Amino acid sequence: MSTIEESIEVKAPLRSVYDQWTQFEEFPRFMEGVEEIHQIDDTHLRWVAEFGGSRHEWEAEITEQKPDERVAWRNVEGKENAGVVTFHRIDDDTTRVMVQMDFVPEGIKERIGDALGAADRRVHGDLERFKELVETHGADGGWRGEVKRPDET
Numbered sequence: 001m002s003t004i005e006e007s008i009e010v011k012a013p014l015r016s017v018y019d020q021w022t023q024f025e026e027f028p029r030f031m032e033g034v035e036e037i038h039q040i041d042d043t044h045l046r047w048v049a050e051f052g053g054s055r056h057e058w059e060a061e062i063t064e065q066k067p068d069e070r071v072a073w074r075n076v077e078g079k080e081n082a083g084v085v086t087f088h089r090i091d092d093d094t095t096r097v098m099v100q101m102d103f104v105p106e107g108i109k110e111r112i113g114d115a116l117g118a119a120d121r122r123v124h125g126d127l128e129r130f131k132e133l134v135e136t137h138g139a140d141g142g143w144r145g146e147v148k149r150p151d152e153t
Contacts, residue, residue, distance in 0.1 A: 002045055002105055004083075007098040010089060012134045012152050017095040018068045018087050019142025020134050029100040030129035031124055047079070052110035065147035072149075080104040097130070099120070099123055 010017050019122075020026070024045055028034045036048040043062045048055070058078025066081050068089075074082035083101030090096055102121065105114040113119065 004101045004123050004125045010131045014089045014095045016139040022142050030128045046083040047048050064149045067144045
């Protein structure tokens with residue numbers, strides 16, 4: 001299993017940054033290789049992406065979501081991955097976004113790419129594009145609902 005940890009400061013209020021992040025179907029606007037995300041319901045997403053020279057499809061489940069704080073997920077089928085994105089207020093107009101993600105590279109291309117840091121660079125680039133999107137265009141909507149961890153229900 002490989003782990004990625006990246007963060008970025010976005011010049012926008014916490015609520016706006018969080019709201020834009022929860023627009024999951026908009027991820028292809030800033031995530032390299034992500035072709036499509038379909039939100040099935042409040043806690044399930046269907047992903048289609050290309051990386052490592054291959055097309056991948058999988059379903060992810062949001063396992064925890066607290067407005068303006070965090071969104072955590074894990075795969076329920078397909079590409080093995082899990083992680084959490086946390087949001088931290090720096091001041092009224094600055095928010096730090098932190099991504100922690102675990103995944104299993106599949107095949108020789110993905111394992112070599114992972115060893116060379118390709119996944120880390122991709123996530124870093126995705127965060128840079130997310131920052132630009134929010135700072136340039138603001139946030140489009142957002143879901144303010146909460147998903148409790150299984151051990152909290």
